[in-house]
Amino acid sequence: MTGESRQDTRAESARDAVPAGGSPLRVAVLGAAGRMGSTVCEAVESAPDMSVIARLDVGDDIAALAGVADVAVDFTVPSATEANVHALIDAGVHPVVGTTGWDEPALDRVREHLERDGRGLGALIAPNFALSAVLAMQFAAQAARYFESVEIIELHHPNKVDAPSGTAVHTAQAVARAREGMPVAPDATQTCLDGARGARVQGIPVHAVRLQGLVAHEEILFGNPGEQLTIRTDSFERSSFMPGVLLAARTVGSRPGLAVGLDAYLELGR
Ligand SMILES: NC(=O)C1=CN([C@@H]2O[C@H](COP(=O)(O)OP(=O)(O)OC[C@H]3O[C@@H](n4cnc5c(N)ncnc54)[C@H](OP(=O)(O)O)[C@@H]3O)[C@@H](O)[C@H]2O)C=CC1
Numbered sequence: 001m002t003g004e005s006r007q008d009t010r011a012e013s014a015r016d017a018v019p020a021g022g023s024p025l026r027v028a029v030l031g032a033a034g035r036m037g038s039t040v041c042e043a044v045e046s047a048p049d050m051s052v053i054a055r056l057d058v059g060d061d062i063a064a065l066a067g068v069a070d071v072a073v074d075f076t077v078p079s080a081t082e083a084n085v086h087a088l089i090d091a092g093v094h095p096v097v098g099t100t101g102w103d104e105p106a107l108d109r110v111r112e113h114l115e116r117d118g119r120g121l122g123a124l125i126a127p128n129f130a131l132s133a134v135l136a137m138q139f140a141a142q143a144a145r146y147f148e149s150v151e152i153i154e155l156h157h158p159n160k161v162d163a164p165s166g167t168a169v170h171t172a173q174a175v176a177r178a179r180e181g182m183p184v185a186p187d188a189t190q191t192c193l194d195g196a197r198g199a200r201v202q203g204i205p206v207h208a209v210r211l212q213g214l215v216a217h218e219e220i221l222f223g224n225p226g227e228q229l230t231i232r233t234d235s236f237e238r239s240s241f242m243p244g245v246l247l248a249a250r251t252v253g254s255r256p257g258l259a260v261g262l263d264a265y266l267e268l269g270r
């Protein structure tokens with residue numbers, strides 16, 4: 001089977017998984033007026049097997065989605081997303097979340113809520129829906145044990161409200177997990193202007209660039225004496241996130257419990 005036809009098969013089986021009786025999947029979009037939310041509305045409306053049933057923005061009532069929406073896609077703001085997810089679970093709607101700002105205690109609260117709810121709802125929280133980013137994170141975790149040094153640079157448009165990016169945090173966590181038990185990376189720095197060596201995410205230096213003209217980019221740099229490996233992912237357009245969002249919307253209803261990262265819904269190892 002070619003790579004392309006294998007992708008098609010996965011997309012087809014995901015498409016088959018959700019709508020009962022062939023009726024279109026009813027998708028609500030939270031943050032619908034935003035950069036990502038508006039792109040998601042267009043992508044869902046262009047898909048043959050789903051439709052936008054509701055567009056929610058600040059102050060709109062999530063409880064009103066009960067019995068109306070199957071899935072809700074959240075691209076809002078870090079300060080709102082957790083409350084949105086709990087309200088969606090109460091409404092019996094499967095959340096697909098791209099909003100950043102999640103930490104382990106917040107993820108645990110969602111896991112507990114899903115379990116307590118008992119209706120077998122699924123939820124996906126993914127820091128990045130672009131396939132290039134998902135693969136970059138996986139390759140970085142694979143490479144992590146083979147190099148003495150590692151640093152992450154994320155580069156984004158200047159309208160982004162959080163730093164470092166959720167993707168960079170997720171990448172650093174995966175890299176740090178893979179490097180457990182390894183010596184710390186060499187670094188002779190003795191004097192340092194605040195921020196010059198980046199933020200530390202589980203010991204990994206993470207540097208954030210905000211620049212007009214950028215969309216979403218990340219480099220993971222690995223170094224050994226005499227050699228380097230650079231893994232780079234570039235999203236030049238927000239359309240790059242849409243195949244992953246649609247795949248998630250089609251899949252979330254058949255995967256009870258919380259999944260973190262789009263890789264949970266992909267078969268990347270095969
Ligand atoms: N996982 C992924 O692949 C990606 C994730 N992201 C993440 O998605 C999030 C959104 O990014 P982006 O679209 O660029 O941001 P925007 O600021 O363009 O959009 C956010 C939207 O959410 C609205 N909003 C704020 N609070 C609420 C609320 N409580 N309920 C409903 N809507 C609300 C905002 O309204 P108002 O402006 O009126 O406040 C705004 O319209 C960020 O966390 C970003 O990091 C972005 C790209 C890809």
Ligand SMILES: O=C(O)C1=N[C@H](C(=O)O)C[C@H](O)C1
Pocket residue numbers: 100127128156160161164165166167168215216217
């Ligand atoms: O705000 C953005 O634009 C993006 N946010 C996500 C993140 O913080 O990782 C995903 C992507 O990098 C774009």
